[in-house]
Every structure is written in C-alpha cells, then in structure tokens.
Amino acid sequence: MSEFVKNLMAQVKAKNPSEPEFHQAVFEVASSLAVVLEKHPAYRKEKILERLIEPERVFMFRVPWVDDQGEIQINRGFRIQMNSAIGPYKGGLRFHPSVNLGILKFLAFEQVFKNSLTTLPMGGGKGGSDFDPKGKSDGEVMRFCQSFMSELFRHIGSNTDVPAGDIGVGGREIGFLFGQYKKLRNEFTGVLTGKGLNWGGSLIRPEATGYGSVYFAAEMLSTRKQTLEGKKCLVSGSGNVAQYTVGKILQLGGKVLTLSDSNGYIYDEVGITTEKLQFVMDLKNVRRGRMKDYADKFKGAVYTQIDPNADHNPLWNHKADCAFPSATQNEVNSKDAANLLKNGVYVISEGANMPSSIEAIDQFVAAKILYGPGKAANAGGVATSGLEMAQNSMRYNWTREEVDNRLQLIMKSIHKTCVDTAEKYGTPGNYVNGANIGGFVKVADSMLDQGIV
DSSP, X not given: OOHHHHHHHHHHHHXXXXXXXXXXXXXXXXXXXXXXXXXXXXXXXXXXXXXXXSOSEEEEEEEEEEOTTSOEEEEEEEXXXXXXXXXXXEEEEEEOTTOOHHHHHHHHHHHHHHHHHTTXXXXXXXXXXXXXXXXXXXXXXXXXXXXXXXXXXXXXXXXXXXXXXXXXXXXXXXXXHHHHHHHHHTOOOOOSXXXXXXXXXXXXXXXXXXXXXXXXXXXXXXXXXXXXXTOEEEEOOOSHHHHHHHXXXXXXXXXXXXXXOSSEEXXXXXXXXXXXXXXXXXXXXXXXXXXXXXXXXXXXXXXXXXXXXXXXXGGGOSOOSXXXXXXXXXXXXXXXXXXXXXXXXXXXXXXXXXOBOHHHHHHHHHTTOEEEOHHHHTTHHHHHHHHHHXXXXXXXXXXXXXXXXXXXXXXXXXXHHHHHHHHHTTOXXXXXXXXXXXXXXXXXXXXXXXXXX
C-alpha cells in the first residue's frame, strides 16, 4: 500500500466511522489510482480524489406510514448525491433492512465511476430506506412509497437527480413513487427510470443489468477467442439481475447450474432451462416465494439452506467455467474465491455491486482470470436508464432491437475502455485497474474544468 493510500484511508476511516462498506469501496479505487495520481500531479494538487470521496450532499429523513393493522410505522429514508461533474445525479433506490448511511455511500461512490464508464452524461447518486417490502401488502408498499416520495421529491428532478430501482425496488415500487411525484409536482417528467412501458419506460430496462453482465463476460471471453457456448455457469441471487443473467446465458448457449435467495440456493445439475426460468420468474415476481419451491417442483435439483455462520457460501463450491455474482455486496469472500478458482472458474462477471471482498479480488487478479468488477460489468442497467432518460426527453420510444443494440455497443465500449486503460497504465488484463482508472479520469478532468466547487 502506497503512503498516499495509507494516509487517505486513515482520514476516510476517521471521518466516516462504522462504515466498512464505504471504506472498502474507497480503498479498492484508491489502490488502483496511485499510478494515475503520480502521472497527473494536478489531480493531487486539486485534491480531486479527496473531493470525490466526500458527497456533494446527503439527505436523511423520517418516513412515517400506516400498516394494514392501523399501526404507525417509522422508517428512515436517505438520498446521497455524490458527484454531478458530468451530469445529473443518477443511481438506484434500495429498500432493505440492511440499508444504512455507509452502504448507500459505498453504492453512490461506485455509481460515480460506473456512470462515467457508460459514456453517458450522468453523475452518481444512491438512496433508499431500511423499509422491507418483503411480506408487505400492495397497500402497505404504496403508503410507504407515497410517504417516502413526499420528502424525496424536493431534492430530485429530471435535470437534478434521477433515481431508479435497486434491491427491493421493482416496477411496483417505481410506479407508486412516480405517481406520488407526479401528484406533488403536477408535472409528468422523466424523474425516475424503470417506469412501466405505458408511462415512459424503456424496453430492455428490466433486463439490462443482467444482459449487460453477460455481454461483458462474452467480451472478456472474446479476448481469448472463446464464447459462452457450452460454458457451465454459477449465478447467485434470484431477483431481476439474476433472472435476466440466466436468460441471456441461455440465449448464448451457456448452461446455468445455480440460483439463490437469502435462505438458500438450488443446484440443478442438468441445467436451468427456459421453462424452469419462467417458473422462477413467476415464483419471485408474482408469488414472492422462496427458492426451496424450485427443488420441490423439479426433480434432481438440490436445495441447500444457507448457514449464516459458515465461513463460505457452498454455492461457489461447484465445478464451473463462469460465475455471475448477482445478489448483494460481499457475497464472495476469500474462501469462496479460493473455491471458485479450485473448481476451474476462470470468468467472473459481477451483476451485483461490490459482491467480492478485497481479499477475493486480490486472488482473482493474481490468478490472471477474466474478472469483470461490478462497476464495469453491471453498468448496463444504469446505461439503459440513461437511454430511458433520452427517450423521455424526446417523448419517443425506441424498439427493443434499438435499445438492445445500444446496450451491446455500450458494454463493448466499457470493455474496450477497461482493456485499453489497464494497458496504458502498465497492468494489461487487469480489469479492476482499467475500470477504476477509466471511470476516474473523465470525472477528474471535468472537476478540474469546473473549479473548486
């Protein structure tokens, strides 16, 4: 660790105590940037990285709502507006009991670099609440969303901050949030992305993060003159990202063996087919059931309950070629990384945000496998949100083929940026350095142009 990074991290931890995920995100980026800061003294002199680490503004507010029993419930809401050097703040809203200031700051910080890599003019932000939509009725979710938006609406707008969905915020939640925003502001504008197709949404947006991570894996494989055809793949999660990751892998000829939720995971040796994927989508999106039901439905599939006290996740301990972590942050630890490498996995494309620990990333980089970090590999979601914003501005809808083609071109561009930047700065094949440096330089130069603000 360089002296600069060591001193920087000491400051970050002192100013942001009890925020381990944020510390981890900053360390991972700062470690890649040491060589850039040496080559460009202006970045150091103007304290670009130090300014990037500090959010431009943070909103925290109470969210009172009434449940179906008439009881008053109180949650906490957040919006982190991290950096607007290259465009309006852009990033999802997460509704989950684990949400706190540190997690949202890490997500907002990552979002700045991810959005920069997309080539689209979007700054970085993130928000959410410790509200848990799981097990709530539609009426309860609606009342919560209306209360949440009754405060958030003051701080967002189509040219200021455009939130989207994330964990716990799907089409239902976006609909309730948009309806309340429209009522409060008396305007119909593209202030949220992930909207329904009938009222401003974009084709391919629900699929985009999952599709994009698979396109990125395909681009990485192409550097070794290979494709996904016949590759055995491990996928974690069973939400939006995981579902469409599976769908695109199947389209490209790959074989998917696993899916999971917070209770456990299924291993299907014969592979998850299109028919089985439709069952999962109905199970999760409509019936809001658990993955255990998959093993009850399909003979041969094995369900394993997750032990929260175990030192590894057995999902990552199966023979495979590719892995797509698509659930949540830090789901792949050091032991999981060792298991993946031991079992022959040589392609990892992250659909989730920061799903691998620092120790896991170090192993992947040292092994010289094709490792696509989340800020590059899962940027397809926010990229298509940017395309939705463009369509809203034009009051026009592109076809499915147009949006998918643009998504593929953006993922190719992100991959090229990572490869070219890693080589330029002396670490060929290191996608971590390529993504961090490639995302940073564009934002840093914009900040230099705009002065000390």
